[in-house]
Structures are given as structure tokens and as C-alpha cells.
Amino acid sequence: MADFLRNFGLPTVILVAEILAIIVPLLLAVAYLTFAERKVLAAAQLRKGPNVVGPFGLFQPLADGLKLLMKETVIPTGANRGVFIAAPILTFVLSLIAWAVIPFDDGMVIANINVGILYLFAISSLGVYGIIMAGWSSNSKYAFLGALRAAAQMVSYEVSMGFVMVSVLLCVGSLNLSAIVEAQRTVWFALPLLPMFIVFFISTLAETNRSPFDLVEGESELVAGFFVEYSSMTFALFYLGEYANMILMSAMTTVLFLGGWLAPFGWMPFTGALGHVWSMFWFFAKIAFVLFCFLWVRATMPRFRYDQLMRLGWKVFLPLSLFWLVATAGFLVTFGLLPGQG
Amino acid sequence: MDVGTVIHAICFYAFAGVAVASGVMVIAARNPVHSVLFLILAFFNAAGLFVLLGAEFLAMILVIVYVGAVAVLFLFVVMMLDINFTALRQGALQYLPIGALIGLILLVELVLVFGAWTMAPDFAASAVAPTPPIAQVTNTAALGALLYTRYIYAFQVSGLILLVAMIGAIVLTLRGREGVRRQKISTQVSRARADAVEVVKVRPRQGV
């Protein structure tokens, strides 16, 4: 029995602890991201934003959460019950499991797999299912239209995102996320691959259905798009999922282009445990910056029309990323910089 | 027994079992959308089996390509089509006996064939590209090294096949519609303020 516990129990406990150590702060971060969003938008619009509940309105997200929790879950009569309930759960779960491969610092990652970047890409491409399932099962025109938009939009932008990732891979020679970060010791990829960085950032906006690509919700024409029929906790799960996805995408941008946990210019005043804190501080700071850009864009840009969205994806980003990919490969081969060759 | 083996076995039977069950559900489900969702589940479990085999690259590509792109389009089409699948199934039921008979005969034949399976005497010597040990080389690198050297010809021709599929889809479906007003970004951008706005001083009681 003791043997069993040592072999099975201990690793399981450690694993669960690790998972909790990521998920609990993540959910907190999600809650305060919604708060930050309202504050940033308010600042951009010269308002005050939430300021009633608690000091500076800091308890606002908790109050919102509590409100959603207390409400009644309404399932429309014509809805396809199983799928209707599965959709928000799927969205939420997908936004959490991707964190298994994100490295917070050298070696601080739950699963340091060889194909980390592909795993992230796979998970993010699955996100569309939550939306499609929700839109279809709601048995509502608005929701269905939102789902169709989402399907086309996410598939379109994944293509150029894929090319961007491949060009990063060309520079690294590995699909492992830690290796990608380590490869940026000399220079963050955002500089040499600047166009790709921009394409990637805009694609992540489209991939998370954020403004200016939030046609999936499109409140002015589709009421609330795919989740128009959702209420209470089912709605809350979508909401949590969306914001967790934003954080995930920011983490991905940070890892791929902004040097992950590396401090700028290799500035490393601490060692040991404090060094870890220092690295993680930079990682979170970068994520926060990218998140701020998400909100900033939302405050600034009007929503795209659907044909503009498709044009941007297929006629601008796809050729651009393809060209840059070939250019990157050509450059690396010409100057013998291809990793794993020398 | 080793812990790893046990977990491995549990995972294998879970993935394989769910894959088979969802495969059955694909054809058994009443609702076509449910069929597609079960198909996706089957893909997913197949990817899990790949992971157990140590082929993590294939597993991820399976999820990205089949689940993330192909099945989305499937779902898209199935949701858009308003096909009465029960009527279709009625038609199929007519041919079920003969279909089942042929299937049964084939099955019996296959059982006989595989029961008496032999391999060529120099089977092992004929294998062209043995799998490199997993510890030495990641399977992404191993696949790439094979695909772009030994199988470059098949790879390139496959590219042409996909191109033909794309041309075909466009040729057969693209129609230039009359009277569509397209957005011309270049004209929009090149429009100067002077073309659009005229500042007129309007004097009182004189009009423009």
C-alpha cells in the first residue's frame, strides 16, 4: 500500500497541486482582466469606470460573478440540451488545458513536451467548436449566424497564424516552447520578424473574437451572437473562457515573439529563488502589456465589416505571411543560420 | 507490474474504446450534427492513440488539420444543409440486406486471408525507412528528414493534387456576380480631403 501511494499517490498530488497553482491565479486574473477592461475603456472614454463596489470598485468582478452564480439557468425549449450545455464547458476547459505547456520560467512548466507550439495551436483551433456548438444548439437565428461567422473567421485566420508559427520555428529549430524562449536570448523575435509579429497579434485578435473582429457577438446586428440564449453560469463559463483565451494568446505572443520570461537585455540581477521570481515577473509583465494592447485596440478601433475581415485574412495576411516565411527561410539558408545545420 | 505500463494500458483502452464507440455513434446518431461531433471525438481519440505510440507530431497534426479545419467545414456544411436524413436512411434500408450480405462475404474472406497471412521471406530487409529510436531524434525531425528527401517526389505531386483540388473548387463554383459593389481600398485611401469636402462661406439670406 505504501508502495502504491509512493508510486501513484505522490505524483498525483503534486500534479494536482501544480494544476491548481496555475488555475486559481488564472481565474483570479480573468476576473480582474474584466475589471481592467472596464477601467481601460473608461479611461479611453474619459469616464471613471466601476468605482462603487469596494475601494476603487475592486470588488466589482466578485459581485458580477456572484450575480451570475445566483441567476437561473435558462435552456430554450427548442435547444439541443446536451450540446447546449456541453458548449460552454468545452470552451472553458479548452481555455484552461492549454496552460499545461506554457513555460513560466526555465523548467517551470507542467508538461514540457516536444511539440508544445503545435499543442497550443491545436487547442486554439479547437476553440471554434464551443462557439459552433453553442450557436447551433441554441436553435436561434442570431446564435446560428454568429456560429457560422465564427467558423469561417477562425479557420481563415488560423492559416496565417500557422505560417507565422512556422517562420518562428525556422529560426528556432524546435517545437518546444522553452527552446523557443531560449532561442531569443540574443534578440526577441519581435524585432527580426516584425511583420510576422504584427500579423500574429492581429490574428490573435481574430482568433479570440475580440474587437475589432468580434462579429461573432456583433451586438449591434446579432444581439449577442452565439451566446444570446445563454444565461447564468453557462454564460459565465463562456465569459471566463473568452478572457482566459485572451490571456493564453498573450502568453503565446510573449513566448513566440517577446522572449518569454527573459528580461530585456539579459538583465538578471538575482539568482536562485529570487531569480525565478524576477523571470516570472517579466513574463507576467509582458503578458499584461499584450493584454493592455488587446483592450487598447478595443477602445480605439471600430468593428470590421465581414467582407473586410475575410479580405484582410485571405488577401493580405496570407500572402504576406507566406512571402515572409519564404524570405525568412531564404535568409537563413543563404547565411547558413539555419538551426541544427552548423 | 510497472506503474507506467498500467497507466499506458488504461489510456490505450480508454482511447481505443471511446474511438470505437464514437465511430459507431457516427453512423448510429439520428442527428447529423451529432454524427459530426462524434466523428470529431473519434479523431481526438485517434490522436490520443498516436501520443501513446510516441508519435506526438502526428497526433497534433491530426487535431489541427482534421479537427481544427476539416471537421469545422464538415460541421458547417451539415448545419447549413437541411437534409432529411431519416428519409435518406429509409432509402438506404432498402439496400441493407444486400449490402449486409456483401459486407459479410467480404468480412469472411478477409478473416480467411488474414488468418493465413504470411510475409515475404526477406520482409525485414525490404523495409526502406526504419523508425529511428525515439530517444535519439524527435519524431518531427525524423518525419521531416524522410518527407523532404526520400519522399520528395510524392510530396511534390501531392502538392500538385491539392492545387488541382483548389482550382477545381474555384472553377466549378466561383461565379462573377453582376451588380456587386466592391470596396476599393486604394481609392478610399487615395481620396484627399479636397475631393470630398468643400468649404463654402454662406452669407446670410443669400444661400449657396
Place this chain on the structure above:
Amino acid sequence: MIHFALSDFLPALPEMFLAAAALALLILGVCQGDRSAREIAWLSVLALVVTFALVAAPLHAHGPERQISFYGMFVTDGFGAFSKMLVLAGSALSLIVAMRYNEQEGIARPEYPVLVLLATVGMMAMVSANDLISLYVGLELQSLALYVLAAFQRDTLRSTEAGLKYFVLGALASGMLLYGASMVYGFAGTTAFDTLARDFADGGTASIGLVIGIVLIAVGLAFKVSAVPFHMWTPDVYEGAPTPVTAFFSVAPKIAAMSLFIRVMVGPFGGLLVEWRQVIWFIAVASMLLGAFAALNQTNIKRLMAYSSIGHVGYALIGLAAGSAIGVRGILVYLAIYLFMNIGTFTVILCMRRDGKLVENIDELAGLSRTQPGMALALAIFMFSMAGIPPLAGFFAKLYVFLAAIDAGLYGLAVIGVLASVVGAFYYLRIVKLMYFDEPKGAFDKPIGREMQAVLVLTALVILFFFAWPGLLVDGADAVASALFSG
């Protein structure tokens, strides 16, 4: 790390040139729109001619020399070069006769010649296949382009139906072929033709699974050459597809698939001749008989040509059943002559147009000798040749395959072949009778176009005067066929 040298790719130069030309023309066509259809079509013909020269030049310079490239996936030899030349000629001729028709029917678009070119690349890849994988990718490249071409007249129900039918059944055939290939792979552990040929050289190791695998591959290929009992798609697709596409279908893909059939059966599975000969024997006999009898009461000329082509495939397969160099020579000669007969006949069919509308009924040919004597004469030549009346080329085509059958001791096959061709002669000669002895139904639209006249004259002359210089074709076929067996 493996490094490629340019010379590694040199054997595939014709294929690469043609693929590059197709891509370039595609870009040109997309940029210029539908106006450029004719220009692109002529440029495609030019590309095919250049490719023909690229294939012919090494054959002329070095003779039928066998060369393996791309890690054994790709083989270039005399047999391949010969078949490729036939395929290229077929594609070029069918492109030339297609232009006018496409313009009249409003389907003249630059994608048409581009798809023909890509299909031709696929056919060349099939002919050069030296591995089950390269066989399959070549076949798919060809088939996919053909599915699209069959549905090219997308606004008509018949054409889209033809495309869809061809696609569904073609996919089934590909599935069979893949299944068979996987069984062969499961037995031998390799997909390379050379290794397979070495494994089966003595012929003693065939297990039941392997034989089923070979049979399934043969089924897939029999579908592609439309041999009975896998011919069901042929009449519908031939009838429904736009006529120039039918003309193309009846020659180039058939020649390519037939060459692939020979390459697979004689190459890797040559040692197992006794195992697969009976299968080929059966489908040859069934094709000949069905081609002869089912065509008797057809009224649509395209359907008639479909059954006629099924019959011709049956005759050609006799050469394969013989499984000898003489047999392969017979097939090559047959395919070459068939190419000219068929293109000529389809040129006439493409001209069957009255008051701007297509007519496809055989009765519409009545009295053609009085209204358009030249065209009637040409069609009569083709019909006599197809019926196998000496001294026209079609007679020699049949003669060579029957000789091969007798040489291999397949007397039954030869006798059935002769009987089937006697039955078949009936419906070919009925057309001649219609044209020369029935009351005229009025002339077809004139002029038929200069390029059509040129193709008609060329093919008719080839068929008519083949007997004067048979050596030109037969010696070449003989050389490459014996090289296939010795190498």
C-alpha cells in the same frame, strides 16, 4: 544529411517543365481573365509540344535506357517515354479540337487547358511510377483533374452529373487500389517496384493475401481503363461530359492507365503471371463482348463511342494477358492507332452542330456524304479502321495483339477477340451506311474551323497510310517493349 544535385532531378525534366508551364499559364490566365482562353490553350499546346520534345530527345539520343531517380520512386525508360509521347500527343490534339467547341458553348476559360496540362502531368507520373506510392499520387493527380473537367460545363445538369458520378466511382476505385496496395505492402514490407519484382521473381512465394492485394490493384486500374466489369461509369460520363472532354477522356487517360497497368503487372508482379493472367483474361473477354453487344442499339454517338472504347480496351488487354514483349508491343501499337482513330472520330462529333445547336444522335449523320463529303470520307475511314478492315491501321492494331495471344498460347482469347470484332463491325459499318446510303438530313454548320480540318486530315492520313510505313511505329514499340522485359 542528404544533398541533392541538379542531375538527380534531370530524368523528371519533362514532368517538371510541364508542371511549371501549367502553373505559369494558370497565373497568366487568372490575371487576364476569360478573354485569354484561346491564347492559353495555344500556349498549352506549345507546352505539350515542348514536353514531347523533352521526352523524345533522350529516347532518340540514348535509346531505351532505364534510369531510376527520386530514391527509386520514379523510373524513366523507353516504354515510359513511348507512352508519354502518346499521352502528350493525345492531350495536345484534344486541346486543339476543344477550343472552338468551348467558345461556342461558353465554357472557354483558361482553367480548361491548365487542368488538361495538370492531368497530363499526372498521367506522365503514372507512366513513370516505380513505387506504389508514386503510382497512387500520379493516379490521383490525373483523376482529380479529370473529375473537374467532366463537370466543366457546370451549368448543365448532364455535365455536373457526369462529374459527380465519375468522382464517386473513381474514389471507390482509388480506395480499392489503396487497399490492394496496403495488402501488398503488408506482405512484402515495401512499396518499391524493384524490390517487389525481386521478391516475386521466382513466383513461388505468393500467399493468398498477396494475390487478393494484386487483384484489388488490378480492379482499381481496370476501373481507370474502364474495363468490364468496372465500366459502369463510362457511358454516362462520356455522354454527360462536354464533348471535347470526352475526346480527351477516351485517349490520354486511357493510354496512361493502360501503360500503368502494364508497368504494374509486368514489373513488380511479373513473376506472378500465372496468378493474374486469368483475371486479365476474364476482363479482356468481358470487355470485348460487352463493347460489341451493348453498342448495337445505342442511338447517342457519344454513348456509342463509350462502348466502343470499352471494347478497344478489351482488345488491348489481350496483349497484357499474353504477358510477353510481343504482347506489350501489341498494346503500344494498338494504343497509338486507337489514339488517332478516336481523336479523328471525336473531331467529327465535335462538328455535329446544326443551327448552332449540338446534335448527338447517330441518325443525324444520315446522308453526310452528300452534304459534307470530306467529313463523311474521314469518318468512314475511322469507322472502317475501328471495325478492323484491312488495309486500314485498325486492322494492324488488332492483328498485333491477336498475334501476341497466339504466341502465348491463348487461342481462346484470340478467337473470342475475332468474333467480338465481327459483331462490333456491325455498328461501325451502320454509321458508314447511314452516311452514304440514307436520305440527307441537312448539312452541319460550316465552317468547322481550320484547326479542326487540319486534325481531321492528319488523323485520317495516319490511319489510311499506316500500312505503307508500319515500321515507324512498330519498330519503336518493339524496341521499348523488349527493353521492358530485359531490364
